[in-house]
Amino acid sequence: MDFVIAGGSALMPDGTIEQADLRVSAGKIVAVGESGSASARRWRADGLMVLPGMIDLHGDAFERQLMPRPGVRFADDMALLDTDRQLVANGITTAYHGLTYSWEPGLRDADSARRFVTGLRQLRPRLSCDTRLHLRFETFNLDAIDEVIGWIEAGLIDLLAFNDHTDDIAEKLSDRHKLATYASRTGLTGDDFAEMLRQTKARAPEVPAAMLRLSNAARAASLPMASHDDISPEMRADYLALGCRICEFPLDRRTARAALDHGGITILGAPNVVRGGSHAARLGGREAVAEGLCSVLTSDYYYPALMNAAFTLVNLGLADVGTAWNLVSANAADAVGLSDRGRVAADQRADLLLVSWEAGSLPRLIATFVNGEAVFTADNPLRMIA
Numbered sequence: 001m002d003f004v005i006a007g008g009s010a011l012m013p014d015g016t017i018e019q020a021d022l023r024v025s026a027g028k029i030v031a032v033g034e035s036g037s038a039s040a041r042r043w044r045a046d047g048l049m050v051l052p053g054m055i056d057l058h059g060d061a062f063e064r065q066l067m068p069r070p071g072v073r074f075a076d077d078m079a080l081l082d083t084d085r086q087l088v089a090n091g092i093t094t095a096y097h098g099l100t101y102s103w104e105p106g107l108r109d110a111d112s113a114r115r116f117v118t119g120l121r122q123l124r125p126r127l128s129c130d131t132r133l134h135l136r137f138e139t140f141n142l143d144a145i146d147e148v149i150g151w152i153e154a155g156l157i158d159l160l161a162f163n164d165h166t167d168d169i170a171e172k173l174s175d176r177h178k179l180a181t182y183a184s185r186t187g188l189t190g191d192d193f194a195e196m197l198r199q200t201k202a203r204a205p206e207v208p209a210a211m212l213r214l215s216n217a218a219r220a221a222s223l224p225m226a227s228h229d230d231i232s233p234e235m236r237a238d239y240l241a242l243g244c245r246i247c248e249f250p251l252d253r254r255t256a257r258a259a260l261d262h263g264g265i266t267i268l269g270a271p272n273v274v275r276g277g278s279h280a281a282r283l284g285g286r287e288a289v290a291e292g293l294c295s296v297l298t299s300d301y302y303y304p305a306l307m308n309a310a311f312t313l314v315n316l317g318l319a320d321v322g323t324a325w326n327l328v329s330a331n332a333a334d335a336v337g338l339s340d341r342g343r344v345a346a347d348q349r350a351d352l353l354l355v356s357w358e359a360g361s362l363p364r365l366i367a368t369f370v371n372g373e374a375v376f377t378a379d380n381p382l383r384m385i386a
Contacts, residue, residue, distance in 0.1 A: 001372055002026075004035055008045030008354065011052065013330070013343045015322025022050060024350040027372035031346055043374075044384050045354050048366055051325060052342050053093025053351030054306055055332035057159065058134060058248060058267060058298035060098040061086075067107050071187065076119040080127070087129040088368045088376040090303045093351035094333075094341060096134035096159050101148070103141045103200050106186035110144060117156055128375035130351075132158035136228065137214065139164045140200050145210050149217045159336055160218050161226040161248060162211060162239065166201050168229075215242040224336045226267070233258035240264060246335060251282050256293040265335045266293060269300035270309035270328075285309070289327070290318045296335055297327040307355075311363045 005022040010032065012018055023031040023040070065079035087095050099116050102108040120133060135157045137148060151157050180190055188196065218225050226246035227239035236247055236258045247259035248267045256266045272278045272285035288294040299306045310324040319327075333342030341349045350372035357363040367384070368376040377384065 001041075003041040003043060005045050005050055005352065005354070006035060006042045008048045008050035010050040010344050011322060011325055013345050015320065015326075017049070017321060020050075022344065022350075022352070024352075024369075024372050027350055029344065029346055029348050029350050029352075032344060041385060043354070043367070047356070049353075049355045049357055050344060051091075051353045051355055052329040052344055052348075053353055053368065053370065054091050054328045055094040055338065055342060056087075056092045056299045056303075056306060056328075057096045057246075057296060057332050057336060058098050058161075058269075058300060059092075059095055059303060060100070060136075061299065061301050061303050062097055063107065073107075076116055077123055080120065080123050080131075084127045084129050084131065086303050087131075088370065089365070090299075091307045091353045091355070091365050091368055092129060092299065092303060093353075093368065093370045094130045094132070094338070096132045096336075098134045098136050098161075100136040100138065100163065101141060101144060102138040102165075103143075104138075104186050104196075105188065108138075109186075110147075113144075117151065121156065128370055128373075130370060134159040134161060136161045136163045138166075139207050139211055140166050140203060142203055142206050142210050145213060148214060152214075152217045152221050152223060155221070157223060159224050159226065159246075160214070161228050161246075162214075162242075162244065163228045164207075165229075166197065169197060211242060215244070219243050222337075230255050230259070236264070237262070249282065253283060253288075253291070253293060256283060256288060260293065260295070265295045265331075267296045267298055267335075268294045270297045270305035271300050271302045273297065273309035274305045274312055286313070286316065286318055289313055289324075294327065296332045298332075307363055307365065311357060315360055 002025045009017050010020045020033045021035040022029055023034050062079060062083040065082050067073050099113060100108045101113040124131060139162055186193055225244040226248050227244040228248045230236045230247050231251040233255055236255055240262055246265045246267060250256040250259060250266055259266050268285045268288055277284050297309050306328055310328050313319040313324040314321055330342040341351050350369055352369040353365060354367040355363050356366055366378050367374060
């Protein structure tokens with residue numbers, strides 16, 4: 001479809017905001033600052049900001065569509081289709097679904113992971129958002145190493161992250177309520193879950209070699225890799241040695257700084273910014289942005305937080321619009337090598353947002369375009385097209 005987004009204030013790659021028409025053709029921005037022919041179809045964007053679509057590198061809120069209550073499971077295709085609507089209605093045009101593949105039975109077990117990987121591949125043509133797979137691999141899931149290497153070689157994974165939640169879970173098992181929470185998503189009794197964890201942790205000597213095999217396969221496939229919940233500069237260095245440039249949710253300032261000082265990329269959660277702190281008592285998102293310790297923001301567990309986090313930073317005076325928006329667009333694209341999106345510029349994908357915003361207020365998304373197609377409109381589109 002060929003059209004012009006006319007009258008809007010566009011965020012330019014240099015961070016400035018300029019009133020400029022955008023000409024779109026065949027899914028790409030073909031010109032910025034040109035209105036095209038008088039007969040061209042026009043989307044009226046008067047009084048609106050024109051922003052690059054958001055790129056969400058880590059989002060697992062889709063799990064709530066899969067299992068909205070413990071033990072209550074819905075079909076993957078239904079969950080993915082509903083999640084797709086949520087994504088584009090929140091301005092996310094490229095999404096990396098954070099699928100956890102764990103040693104635990106239940107929501108994150110082998111059958112669930114296999115079904116999800118297959119289902120996402122089959123469903124992609126029906127999805128409005130450019131939806132990709134971020135495999136969050138639990139490092140103690142040793143029996144799945146060969147399978148995941150096969151997925152990597154087949155091109156089924158778009159981002160590989162190394163997770164290790166065994167120690168964190170073990171520390172909480174003395175709390176019967178938390179034990180019940182963990183057990184409820186697996187279908188096991190509390191005692192059976194605790195015994196499974198003990199047997200899993202006993203295989204710790206096998207983990208380093210398995211991680212090396214996986215990282216070698218990822219490097220051979222030029223697959224971006226991340227580490228998750230790094231707790232120290234030393235842990236960050238170990239993951240960097242494996243090829244993990246991306247550091248998701250570093251524990252503290254020292255760890256984040258160590259990541260950046262060695263050419264890494266730091267990811268923090270947008271809910272952290274919106275809420276004013278980490279729900280897990282970790283590095284605060286607002287402080288990290290203000291101190292230059294955050295490269296990218298992600299939705300984490302709540303899709304609406306991503307856009308609101310960017311404007312929260314602006315409203316608080318912690319970043320200008322260009323800097324804040326780069327955290328959810330250009331920086332994220334660069335982190336995973338997506339050179340065709342994340343900026344309002346000629347030859348970029350026409351993944352664009354029309355946003356209504358006044359300083360001090362929360363934004364209102366008016367329209368979302370993915371690859372030049374209007375996939376969400378908050379208002380009657382017939383009023384917007386001239």
